[in-house]
Amino acid sequence: MSDTATTTATRAEYCVVACAEAWREAGEVLAAPMGTVPTIGARLAKLTFSPDLLLTDGEALIMADVPAVGARAQVVEGWLPYRQHLAMVTSGRRHVMMGASQIDRFGNQNISCVGDWDRPRRQLLGVRGAPVNTLNNPTSYWVSRHSARVFVEKVDMICGVGYDSVAAAGPSAARYHRVPEVISDLGVFDFATPDRSMRLRSVHPGVTVEHVATATGFALAVPEEVPFTREPTAAELRLIREVIDPAGARDREVRP
Template sequence: MSADATLSEICAVACAEAWRGSGEVLASPIGTIPTIGARLAALTFEPDLVYGDGDAVALAAPLPIGAPADAPKVVESWLPFGKMFDIVWSGKRHVMMGATQIDRFGNQNIACIGPWDRPKAQLLGVRGAPGNTVNHPTSYWVPAHGPRVFVATVDCVSGVGYDRAAAAGPTASRYHHVHHVVSNKGVFDFETPDHSMRIRSLHPGVTVAEVQELTGFPLVVPAEVPTTRSPTAEELRLIREVLDPAGARTAEVPDP
């Protein structure tokens, strides 16, 4: 363990942990810290993980965050979008997406705020979230934990949560698995009888009261709340020297 890890580095390791046990599947991280996390997992405890350049190829050696488009790449296979959809539907993938809103059963929204017919704020659209969530494991990354993100009800269900997948029937729920939600405050999962969100661990110094205050629904609190593990010395070296030497991670989670 290393005592001097920053919050963004603890978050990167927490994101990496989402892929522990995934095996030989495609890790698709959206965002800087999830990208560091996926590559970190592949370089350490999850060596069979497949990861890409964020564009059209899979890599056999990681690129640093922010590498220029023409940086030399060790390409191991080709992943254009057509192939990506094939992989999604085949199930050999674990995505970590962002969430403008997420609710206690893991329904996620990236499409719009307000009524869909005439939204107050049009965002990206549902993108691949509906297909991702019913086809393979999905995790989420929220860099700023707050009650406007962790909400009682999302405005537009992009990623499908446990209650909606169950209601839609066995075809929707067979491969549905919302795995972890990682935020700047802690790690959350759905390993409860009714699949409502539970605290899995809190980052060092974060209290249950604080995170509950920042969450718009009651969290399930285990009898003992673990502290999110700190990076090992080797993980810190990989984050700082190999994966993100320019420190782009602090743009998502600022150092205190």
């Protein structure tokens, strides 16, 4: 990678690469990204190190090509009606990357409401498919604006099931449960700790460990050495900028 490419990569482009890494060498599984940056990341993975990854048009078609964000696929290789999509979910052949209005130290996620259930301060999307996602196939999370309002000590309602909740539910719930990682505009996080609590795995360039700690509403597990998130290669930057997202939608989700 040239020095010029290194110095000009934006925060959004680091986030795209971090999201793409969630599907590295995933094989023939369905990528289900929710959000602009994860969508670009899944398409980047498909064009580079995960060529067998399955991508949809967001409705019912499996795309054979990789169109730019906002463009229609020109080559379609399959039809994926809702019933078949659910079959892939329950068989674990999908890796979804969801958003989170709240997420806690054990990976419990909330997209339903903020505040007490009887009288919430804010009504959100609802539980949607989060419980089924988290109990049946790998579920990662993308947070475009990392703050202590999102990364909370305890979520107000559990939608996506975290490691402590699934352990309390028993072996049948834990059998296929996996939360590989959480990616935010500040860094990458996983649950590779003895108690399965959230760990800081890397920070994006320009971000410090102290910055992440201040913006998080609970105590993260922090290794002695925290690396930077890997740099986009020159080839990846070209794909992001010229092929997948020439209109620059990524910079509207993650500010430069």
